[in-house]
Amino acid sequence: MxxxxxxxxxxxxxxxxxxxxxxxxxxxxxxxxxxxxxxxxxxxxxxxxxxxxxxxxxxxxxxxxxxxxxxxxxxxxxxxxxxxxxxxxxxxxxxxxxxxxxxxxxxxxxxxxxxxxxxxxxxxxxxxxGIPIIRPLLHCLAANDLNKIIGILNGTTNYILTKMIKENMDFSVALKQAQQLGYAEANPAADVEGHDTCRKICILASMAFGKHIYPENVYTKGIQDLTLEDVSKAAQAGLVIKLLGYAEKTTDGSVKIFVSPCAIRTDHPLANIEDVFNGITVTGNATGDVTFYGKGAGKxxxxxxxxxxxxxxxTPADVGKILWQDSDNSFVKSFQDLQFTYLTGTEIPVIE
Amino acid sequence: MxxxxxxxxxxxxxxxxxxxxxxxxxxxxxxxxxxxxxxxxxxxxxxxxxxxxxxxxxxxxxxxxxxxxxxxxxxxxxxxxxxxxxxxxxxxxxxxxxxxxxxxxxxxxxxxxxxxxxxxxxxxxxxxxGIPIIRPLLHCLAANDLNKIIGILNGTTNYILTKMIKENMDFSVALKQAQQLGYAEANPAADVEGHDTCRKICILASMAFGKHIYPENVYTKGIQDLTLEDVSKAAQAGLVIKLLGYAEKTTDGSVKIFVSPCAIRTDHPLANIEDVFNGITVTGNATGDVTFYGKGAGKxxxxxxxxxxxxxxxTPADVGKILWQDSDNSFVKSFQDLQFTYLTGTEIPVIE
Structure with a gap:
């Protein structure tokens, strides 16, 4: 026990x-x-x-x-x-x-x-x-020289931005709605002003680059002054605004790191991450871009x-640990017994 | 050494x-x-x-x-x-x-x-x-009862499907192009007929559900018979066709597992994974849906x-291992020294 x-x-x-x-x-x-x-x-x-x-x-x-x-x-x-x-x-x-x-x-x-x-x-x-990111960075991507990390790391601000972009809702109205839904705290400063994002990008960048980066050394701008006019300018340029934590290693050994609302292409891997979801794109010199996304907060x-x-x-070591059992596969359902809705006029299953 | x-x-x-x-x-x-x-x-x-x-x-x-x-x-x-x-x-x-x-x-x-x-x-x-998925499933999501895994697990077929969907290119033409680009082998059967996807969904499902599932017990249908008419029917229904490996635990302890072209919503996390990229969505009872994507093949x-x-x-154990060094942060570039393109009429950086 x-x-x-x-x-x-x-x-x-x-x-x-x-x-x-x-x-x-x-x-x-x-x-x-x-x-x-x-x-x-x-x-x-x-x-x-x-x-x-x-x-x-x-x-x-x-x-x-x-x-x-x-x-x-x-x-x-x-x-x-x-x-x-x-x-x-x-x-x-x-x-x-x-x-x-x-x-x-x-x-x-x-x-x-x-x-x-x-x-x-x-x-x-x-x-x-709930998104696995710390251990993947340290272990699964261990063979990579990690050059860059970009993340939507705060669900509250991403929810507010989604409302501003999709429903043309004013910042203050969207914030109030986020508070009513329990997505934002009564004092929303840590989220809205970008401090929460800053702490998180500092943790990721410290791991990726091997030296601790303290939040107080990182430029941090939140979304509190963002207007619907900004959102509309981005849309006109074919871009979308997200609050990003950004960290990049430069060739001279220094690190570009900041938190700011940024405009990204609509086909960027992070562009479609909406509501309270988080997403993180990590760039390694062997694996290229890898993106993780899911629920970034919640009980x-x-x-x-x-x-x-x-x-x-x-479990300090997993040497020789048996990961799963052999089996006779009797529990595998026959495909004929599966019930699907099919795409009209085809035998292609529709998956929710 | x-x-x-x-x-x-x-x-x-x-x-x-x-x-x-x-x-x-x-x-x-x-x-x-x-x-x-x-x-x-x-x-x-x-x-x-x-x-x-x-x-x-x-x-x-x-x-x-x-x-x-x-x-x-x-x-x-x-x-x-x-x-x-x-x-x-x-x-x-x-x-x-x-x-x-x-x-x-x-x-x-x-x-x-x-x-x-x-x-x-x-x-x-x-x-x-290059997408971390095995270790995240086994370790990072270890506290979850994993219910479902859906994946685009084969880059060759996803490339062909992308060409069929985006450029209305016939299957055989798209296959030939994939071969010319080195994305498909001279004998493309293992990819095109879904066997490669089948092996991969079997590995993931075996880990997630704790019992080995053998490929020969899994219904496998590839994309070789898919027509532009199918693609168009999906588009009319607001859906998109992807070759999926699908595995789901049912309440009676059996497992639904198959490989087939499937139609999914255009806002499904896997719908926008194109070309040779792979993507995997894992559903856990605590974390909800987590999606991983990146380059699924290549040197x-x-x-x-x-x-x-x-x-x-x-490194059999990482007890107390120091992950990174403390530092004076002198390598952190001042935000004022960073050069950006800005969204016209704003101070919002545009990030590529």
Missing amino acids: IKTAVLGYGTVGSGVVELLKKNKRLFTDKAGEEIQVKYILDIRDFPEDPNRDKIVHDFDVILHDPEITIIAETIGGKTFAYEYTKKALAAGKNVVTSNKELVAAKAPELLQLAKENGVKYLFEASVGG FPTASAVGADIIHCT | IKTAVLGYGTVGSGVVELLKKNKRLFTDKAGEEIQVKYILDIRDFPEDPNRDKIVHDFDVILHDPEITIIAETIGGKTFAYEYTKKALAAGKNVVTSNKELVAAKAPELLQLAKENGVKYLFEASVGG FPTASAVGADIIHCT
Whole structure:
């Protein structure tokens, strides 16, 4: 039995707890043993919550419990999250996180601390929510010299832009709608002014280029001053406006990195990424452009990434691991038994 | 110094050898020591080739050299590739491969053999070429119950379909053009009749659903009988025809899996994947739909995936590994120094 603690019982933290329960058998299969949430740290009480017995208010309870080997930090920010992460790593506990602000500000120190203590500090959930991007950059594209990363990294602003472009909705009206739908926070500055995008492009660029880039050194312009006139000028030029995080290595060893509304061609891989979706295009010198897209935020997509990191903490090596079983294929449905709608006048199935 | 052997000096094999040279410092950094190609196995001689001294014709030379710890199998097919892979794994050597035919036919046996001998059998290059998909499915999406995978998995047929759809070109004319451009082989049956797509969807479905699915049990229809009339009927219905590999888990535990030309909505994530590009949409119960796309074939994209697997063989665990260095950020270019084309009448940069 592997025992974990979840720090912060907000959207992401409660998503992690729920996902570990919902996909319990799957986690057990992948980790080789059951993963149990022993503690949930929050300043609040949750008297009606099914997990109320797990709530603790004192981080020391978790820190000093030798049974806890993995901690999921979903508090956010750089205050308590930073303090608890340092203490956890120093105590030899693995930490996984969705906290892009902390990773962007303190990753070099926290990774060093993890190394010294023989544990992991993992942050797949810090960029792109449920889109796998951190591990693909580090491992799957490891044979590439990575030259460029361009991303739509913030769902809130992409939703607002989509409304401005598709429905000619004014920025302030679109923002209000995003807030009503829960896509934007009451104080939307971090999203709208581009700071969230900045943290994320800094994390991706640091990994790709091998040197940490701090958000305060990156020019950041949000979408708050964007007008319908700008949107219309872009359309007239056959372009579409997206809030991009942009990072490119130049031949002289320097890095071009910024966050800004940018105009891109309508056939650019990122042009059709709409609403709250995120998309990231990475350019490698061997593989060319590779694009990833999916839900960049939200309770379960983000919990999915935290969950993958939790599993990763339980399996330091996969040498010779059996990935799947042989089988007699009796479970494969006969094509004749499948039911389709067909394209009229043809035998071509229509797939939703 | 890590010593490797490359089996087969064709397009992919020569790409692997070139990439290891081109990105040598990067491989050294990631692996922790230099990776050298000691042997290249091929039945041919290459008297003009810079690597001619590495060419050997007898696999036993490689098999019995204890210095060789990693073998890249890029022969293809199930005859020699199968025999050599078994011998290599049994001798305690790691094997990485781009050979989808062999993985689709023999993965359970070869993975078992790898496990028994404490080595790895890795095949990121077998599906999607340079698109990271194998490791993301296994690791990044590990916390998800994966329900469905749909993919455009063959660049040759997607190129032909794009020509049929965009330029109203007849199948046979488009095929001939693909052959002239080197996108289709002289004998195009494996691509055009859907067998290549079938092997790839079998590999993905086997990983996602945990049981090996053999290609011979999967209904496979190619694009050879597709007419411009079909294409036009789809367009009239607001749909677009793509050759899809489709795999879906059903509630009764069976699997719907087939390969067929299918009609999809023009706003489907795979609808805009054109020419020789591949795209794969994976649906997880936590993350929703995640789509990956990029170059699904070709010398360097495929070599990029083989190279990532070679690196992976050298680093069994990444506990506490430092991913990047701290830095003073002096290499970050000032935004004022960046030169852009701006959208007319605005300060919005136009990004190519």
